[in-house]
Amino acid sequence: MRKPVSFSGIQPSGVLHIGNYLGAITQWVESQNKHQNIFCVVDLHAITVPQNPKILKEKIYEIAAIYLAAGIDPKESIIFVQSQVPAHSELAWILNTISKMGELSRMTQFKDKTNKIKKESIPAGLFTYPTLMAADILLYNANLVPVGEDQKQHVELTRVLAQRFNHRFGKTFVVPEPVIRTSGARIMGLDNPEDKMSKSAASPANYIALTDKPEVIRKKIMRAVTDSGTKIKFDKKRKGLYNLLTIYKLFSGKTEAQIEKRFKGKGYSDFKKELADLIIKKLAPVQKKITHYMKNKKLLDRILADGAKRAEKIANPTLKEVKQKIGLIV
Ligand code: ATP
Numbered sequence: 001m002r003k004p005v006s007f008s009g010i011q012p013s014g015v016l017h018i019g020n021y022l023g024a025i026t027q028w029v030e031s032q033n034k035h036q037n038i039f040c041v042v043d044l045h046a047i048t049v050p051q052n053p054k055i056l057k058e059k060i061y062e063i064a065a066i067y068l069a070a071g072i073d074p075k076e077s078i079i080f081v082q083s084q085v086p087a088h089s090e091l092a093w094i095l096n097t098i099s100k101m102g103e104l105s106r107m108t109q110f111k112d113k114t115n116k117i118k119k120e121s122i123p124a125g126l127f128t129y130p131t132l133m134a135a136d137i138l139l140y141n142a143n144l145v146p147v148g149e150d151q152k153q154h155v156e157l158t159r160v161l162a163q164r165f166n167h168r169f170g171k172t173f174v175v176p177e178p179v180i181r182t183s184g185a186r187i188m189g190l191d192n193p194e195d196k197m198s199k200s201a202a203s204p205a206n207y208i209a210l211t212d213k214p215e216v217i218r219k220k221i222m223r224a225v226t227d228s229g230t231k232i233k234f235d236k237k238r239k240g241l242y243n244l245l246t247i248y249k250l251f252s253g254k255t256e257a258q259i260e261k262r263f264k265g266k267g268y269s270d271f272k273k274e275l276a277d278l279i280i281k282k283l284a285p286v287q288k289k290i291t292h293y294m295k296n297k298k299l300l301d302r303i304l305a306d307g308a309k310r311a312e313k314i315a316n317p318t319l320k321e322v323k324q325k326i327g328l329i330v
């Protein structure tokens with residue numbers, strides 16, 4: 001039987017942190033034999049807000065390097081850059097013609113990203129961002145779209161557009177399902193355990209970037225917000241400590257009971273020191289691989305070119321069918 005197709009994308013902007021790693025990337029690696037996975041570096045989405053061209057280029061490579069370093073096998077999965085497969089832009093344009101101003105205006109990400117901008121200055125690309133995301137997903141007839149809660153609304157809109165197109169022009173697209181992780185890790189900010197760890201956080205003290213150096217990791221963990229308690233226990237009410245213990249649990253693979261036993265009678269400082277050591281140790285091989293790929297741009301170029309070629313084999317026939325159905329000459 002054909003494996004379900006899973007499509008996900010990460011924008012090459014900001015820094016990837018251990019929240020993204022533990023909450024998303026490691027799950028994707030684990031699902032490699034269950035799904036046909038397609039991982040996209042969505043550079044055309046990143047430019048919906050101003051980017052420095054030199055930094056953007058490095059970030060595009062870095063996301064690809066992180067996918068690979070985390071263990072995504074480019075032979076099993078497809079890893080590619082969105083702008084290298086022109087079908088994305090073409091289908092996005094066609095989907096724009098069946099999208100409504102009303103539904104795009106209702107997207108909460110659009111509202112959040114534009115609430116401080118004067119209406120006449122809002123970049124049109126921010127407004128049509130979701131139609132490009134719909135194109136990403138629909139080109140591959142993806143069944144599953146693993147995303148964070150904040151992206152659920154965009155996947156819902158993708159479903160609406162797929163259904164609208166199918167209704168008007170005949171069955172063409174698979175209607176995808178969002179996959180939102182409900183159990184497991186939602187890593188919280190180190191400086192504020194009330195909110196999730198986020199790459200758009202105001203301060204770098206909020207997160208541990210996958211590329212943070214050992215001394216930076218140690219400093220950030222030692223300074224992480226906890227409470228005035230003393231016992232090392234998994235207690236959801238003690239949010240800061242609970243978050244650090246969760247990070248320990250995910251990186252160590254130990255059970256909560258094992259961890260509580262290990263730190264019985266020990267203080268926060270001992271625990272934090274061990275946690276920092278553990279993160280440093282677990283990230284070291286990943287970081288080494290990221291550096292390896294970043295120093296070998298030619299290798300990355302080759303992997304990405306191969307990924308784009310394989311992506312086009314799926315995307316181009318879908319685009320062709322779409323063009324035929326709407327009456328274009330192909
Ligand atoms: P931002 O906060 O700027 O929106 P982000 O750090 O949430 O960015 P995304 O690109 O939105 O990053 O998320 C990429 C993936 O990482 C998503 O699947 C999302 O669910 C996951 N993720 C992001 N932050 C966390 C977190 N703190 N804990 C667990 N998973 C996370």
Ligand code: LTN
Pocket residue numbers: 007008009010011042045132133136137145146147151154
């Ligand atoms: N908008 C998403 C990134 C993204 C995506 C996609 C995710 C672009 N296209 C297609 C899943 C499927 C974000 O900002 N996290």
